Amino acid sequence: MAPITDPGVVMAKVYLPEGTWVHVFTGKAFAVAASGQRIEIAAPLGQPALFYRQGSAMSEPFLKSLKDQGLF
Numbered sequence: 001m002a003p004i005t006d007p008g009v010v011m012a013k014v015y016l017p018e019g020t021w022v023h024v025f026t027g028k029a030f031a032v033a034a035s036g037q038r039i040e041i042a043a044p045l046g047q048p049a050l051f052y053r054q055g056s057a058m059s060e061p062f063l064k065s066l067k068d069q070g071l072f
Contacts (some may be wrong), residue, residue, distance in 0.1 A: 002049040012049035013040050020054040024063070024072060029054060 002012045015038050021030045025047045030039060043049045052059045066072035 001051075002043070004043050004045075004048065010042060010044050011040055012043040013038060014049045014051070016051065021051040022054050022059075024050040024052065024066065 002014045004010070004012055015036060016030055016032045017036045018032055018034045021032060022028070023030070023041065030037070030051075041049050052062055056062075063072065
């Protein structure tokens with residue numbers, strides 16, 4: 001997660017380590033090589049740069065928790 005704390009900023013620069021990472025709000029997957037990668041992604045108010053590792057044992061419980069709380 002990469003929260004934005006400065007007023008008016010709507011883009012986040014995020015480092016993703018190796019693996020396939022999925023942006024929670026768009027569902028867009030980012031396949032990242034062994035060296036990792038920096039990306040810039042839209043992060044408007046209410047939609048922080050929040051990712052989960054595709055295929056992770058915690059991805060489904062994580063998404064369910066967000067939905068149950070009305071956050072996604």
